[in-house]
Amino acid sequence: MTVRLPKVRRHLSMRQAGGGTAGTTNINGKSIINIPQTTNDMQTNIIELISNSCGCSQTEAQEYLDSEIRYLRELQEADDLRGDDIGMACSNLGLDLDYQEYFINRLAGA
Known part of the structure; x- marks a missing residue:
């Protein structure tokens, strides 16, 4: 056989x-x-995508990304984080939903 x-x-x-x-x-x-991709590689790619999406500098893009992560962590700490919140963070930054994994990893401490 x-x-x-x-x-x-x-x-x-x-x-x-x-x-x-x-x-x-x-x-x-x-x-x-x-x-x-490692989380750092993905973060660099995300910052470039945000920068291109909003026409802002990479520093501003980093600030937008950090702000969304802070907001998601606040929701997580308040035990009010829902599945669509991560999708909304992607949408707010002009990212495809494929990048939800990055946010999940960041919230998990990766």
């Missing part, structure tokens, strides 16, 4: 500043984006 595994092809591979790799893997015609 022979078991055949799906073919895996790496279409794109690039080096990230944090030492990880980013790439797109194709398994049976389905694309999977594999981008391991």
